[in-house]
Amino acid sequence: MKIVIKIIFLLIIIPSKSFSLIEVDITRGNLDPLPIAVSPLSIDENSRQNFEKILKKKNIGEEISKIIEVNLKTSGLFNPLNKDAFLQAPDIANLKPRFEDWNLIKAQALITGKVSYLDEKLRVEFRLWDVLAGKEMVALAFTTVPTNWRRVGHIITDKVYQRLTGEKGYFDTRIIYVAEEGPKTKRIKKLAIMDQDGANNKFLTLGNELVLTPRFNPTSQMVTYLSYFRNLPRVYLLDIETGMQEVVGDFPGMTFAPRFSPNGKKIIMSFAKDGNSEIYTMDLENRIVEKITNHPSIDTSPSFSPDGKFICFNSDRSGYQQIYVMKSDGSNVKRISFGKGLYGTPVWSPRGDLIAFTKLHKGKFYIGVMRTDGSGERLLTENFYQEAPSWSPNGRVLIFYRETETDDKGEGFSAKLWSIDLTGYNERMVKTPTDASDPSWSSLLSN
Amino acid sequence: MKKLRIRNIDQGAIMKLNKILKNTLLLVFACFALSACATSKKTTGQMQGDVYTGTDTVEYLASGVPDRVFFATNESVLTTASRETLRKQAAYLRKNSKITIVLEGHADERGTREYNLALGERRANAAKDYLMTYGISSNRISVLSYGKERPVDSGSNPLAWSKNRRSVTVKAN
Numbered sequence: 001m002k003i004v005i006k007i008i009f010l011l012i013i014i015p016s017k018s019f020s021l022i023e024v025d026i027t028r029g030n031l032d033p034l035p036i037a038v039s040p041l042s043i044d045e046n047s048r049q050n051f052e053k054i055l056k057k058k059n060i061g062e063e064i065s066k067i068i069e070v071n072l073k074t075s076g077l078f079n080p081l082n083k084d085a086f087l088q089a090p091d092i093a094n095l096k097p098r099f100e101d102w103n104l105i106k107a108q109a110l111i112t113g114k115v116s117y118l119d120e121k122l123r124v125e126f127r128l129w130d131v132l133a134g135k136e137m138v139a140l141a142f143t144t145v146p147t148n149w150r151r152v153g154h155i156i157t158d159k160v161y162q163r164l165t166g167e168k169g170y171f172d173t174r175i176i177y178v179a180e181e182g183p184k185t186k187r188i189k190k191l192a193i194m195d196q197d198g199a200n201n202k203f204l205t206l207g208n209e210l211v212l213t214p215r216f217n218p219t220s221q222m223v224t225y226l227s228y229f230r231n232l233p234r235v236y237l238l239d240i241e242t243g244m245q246e247v248v249g250d251f252p253g254m255t256f257a258p259r260f261s262p263n264g265k266k267i268i269m270s271f272a273k274d275g276n277s278e279i280y281t282m283d284l285e286n287r288i289v290e291k292i293t294n295h296p297s298i299d300t301s302p303s304f305s306p307d308g309k310f311i312c313f314n315s316d317r318s319g320y321q322q323i324y325v326m327k328s329d330g331s332n333v334k335r336i337s338f339g340k341g342l343y344g345t346p347v348w349s350p351r352g353d354l355i356a357f358t359k360l361h362k363g364k365f366y367i368g369v370m371r372t373d374g375s376g377e378r379l380l381t382e383n384f385y386q387e388a389p390s391w392s393p394n395g396r397v398l399i400f401y402r403e404t405e406t407d408d409k410g411e412g413f414s415a416k417l418w419s420i421d422l423t424g425y426n427e428r429m430v431k432t433p434t435d436a437s438d439p440s441w442s443s444l445l446s447n
Numbered sequence: 448m449k450k451l452r453i454r455n456i457d458q459g460a461i462m463k464l465n466k467i468l469k470n471t472l473l474l475v476f477a478c479f480a481l482s483a484c485a486t487s488k489k490t491t492g493q494m495q496g497d498v499y500t501g502t503d504t505v506e507y508l509a510s511g512v513p514d515r516v517f518f519a520t521n522e523s524v525l526t527t528a529s530r531e532t533l534r535k536q537a538a539y540l541r542k543n544s545k546i547t548i549v550l551e552g553h554a555d556e557r558g559t560r561e562y563n564l565a566l567g568e569r570r571a572n573a574a575k576d577y578l579m580t581y582g583i584s585s586n587r588i589s590v591l592s593y594g595k596e597r598p599v600d601s602g603s604n605p606l607a608w609s610k611n612r613r614s615v616t617v618k619a620n
Contacts, residue, residue, distance in 0.1 A: 183601065184598060184601035185597065185598055185599060185600075185601050186597075187596065210593075210596060212560060212564075212596070213560065213561065226564075231591060233564070233591070233592070254564070254568055254591075254592055256561060256564050256565075257561040257564070270561070270564075270565065272564070272565055272568040272569075272592065274572055275523070275568060275569045275571075275572030275573065275575075275576070276569075277565040277568065277569075298562065298565040298566065298569065300561045300562060300564070300565050301559070301561045301562065314559070314561070314562060316521075316562075320521070321521075321558075321559075321562055342558075344558070344559035344561070344562050345559050345561065358559050360557070360558070363557075384603075385556065385557070387559045387560065388559065388560065403556070405603040406601055406602055406603045408602075410600065410601035410602040410603075410607065411601070413601060438560070
């Protein structure tokens with residue numbers, strides 16, 4: 001009897017407790033971002049001096065909290081409050097926040113923390129507080145090499161995002177893309193990689209040959225892309241850590257449009273020969289090649305479903321570019337796009353429920369999503385030219401590229417990366433040092 | 448009485464309508480004539496349908512042998528003019544049997560990158576097939592698709608796009 005009472009008691013207590021804590025709904029456009037205070041991570045003077053020597057940053061605690069703030073702001077779901085209004089000092093706030101003070105500046109959530117220098121390492125602890133309920137929601141500590149300080153900011157943001165939205169974040173990630181320079185008729189293109197927030201930009205190729213469509217392996221730091229090395233357009237594999245490159249699609253013809261399978265063990269790509277493009281897979285371990293489609297039309301832009309059981313792709317077998325879905329062995333081919341216009345670049349969401357695409361209709365380009373059976377088509381953004389969406393690892397944000405219309409003299413061309421939430425809100429340009437196209441989002445680097 | 452009145456009104460309305468129709472018809476005709484003039488001016492020597500027929504960007508493999516053929520949007524079908532150009536190329540290549548060539552296929556910027564790569568390949572192969580039927584051995588021809596990566600005209604208008612939808616025959620040796 002006592003046990004029964006206890007269970008009932010727990011059942012009542014737990015839901016009401018979780019109900020009382022704040023939640024952010026990411027399933028609809030968030031026009032009212034959650035006010036959040038990011039108190040600078042506190043740091044003792046000795047640690048501060050050590051990090052200043054190693055990292056050339058005056059106060060690494062403040063720098064890390066800036067990263068968290070920018071991440072939260074660009075997500076569109078949070079509104080980080082101005083630090084000038086903070087009443088409590090960072091070190092005291094981390095011990096025990098005076099919730100009335102934070103309530104006063106309308107903060108609903110509060111992030112506090114502490115950085116210290118320990119055995120040549122960077123030790124961070126942080127806490128997420130529900131200001132209204134006056135409760136701690138997350139408390140975590142971890143240690144890493146000091147040069148990883150930016151990632152520390154991203155990992156904290158991921159934890160905060162996950163606790164408040166109930167879904168994994170996408171901040172400790174990188175984006176590989178094609179950096180572009182020069183006139184439109186003679187573009188120089190290089191592979192480039194950067195953190196999700198644009199930091200640590202690095203060029204991976206020199207620009208001697210044309211490179212296109214880099215894509216991350218979802219399970220490792222490998223990338224597959226198309227290179228025109230020696231004027232032979234072929235699919236290549238690149239290990240970002242070692243810089244090792246190898247050709248994987250060396251068939252007598254052109255291989256292009258590569259992507260990894262969800263387990264990272266196969267590459268799926270198009271192979272064009274004698275005026276016909278078909279879809280093939282190659283097993284990276286034993287190099288066994290399988291032909292998946294068999295049709296005299298163009299079959300390209302293949303993308304696996306996250307369970308690996310299906311493939312969506314682009315074909316003009318109906319006479320025009322449309323999106324099709326088939327089983328991963330090539331059987332049961334079904335057209336799923338039936339709206340007005342042309343459809344291209346289908347990409348399966350990492351959550352499995354949606355396919356993102358590019359659509360051309362009446363001279364305008366759209367980025368949109370539809371369910372995997374083609375129903376529920378929703379266009380997120382319209383522009384003169386945009387294409388090639390890539391999903392954030394949590395399936396909540398799409399990154400793509402946009403090109404501008406040139407003027408009467410053919411000038412004014414530019415290509416930039418943009419991102420938009422699945423809700424259609426929070427459309428923003430992703431800053432890159434040069435013009436940019438063909439973005440691909442990595443998986444979460446940690447966990 | 449009432450009926451008559453209504454008829455009168457109706458007749459008046461019909462008369463008016465006729466007038467309006469006549470005037471608008473005249474207007475429509477005028478518009479048609481004008482637009483026909485405008486478009487024909489634009490297209491003469493420039494475009495037929497949306498296939499480029501001008502010579503602005505064309506280079507020559509030899510005197511009288513144009514190096515490129517043009518395509519309609521999303522098409523890889525050779526036009527009459529394209530076939531004529533390719534027959535000239537074939538004749539030139541038969542005479543100069545040591546020359547090998549690359550057929551570079553291109554698309555305009557109004558399509559997705561990957562589809563355009565496939566489309567460029569299809570266009571270059573359409574040219575290749577035609578050259579082969581005129582006696583050029585396939586081992587003298589290689590095909591290279593650039594998709595939309597190498598436009599000749601950086602404009603964002605139908606004329607620029609028509610110049611970019613092309614297959615160019617380039618001497619490889």
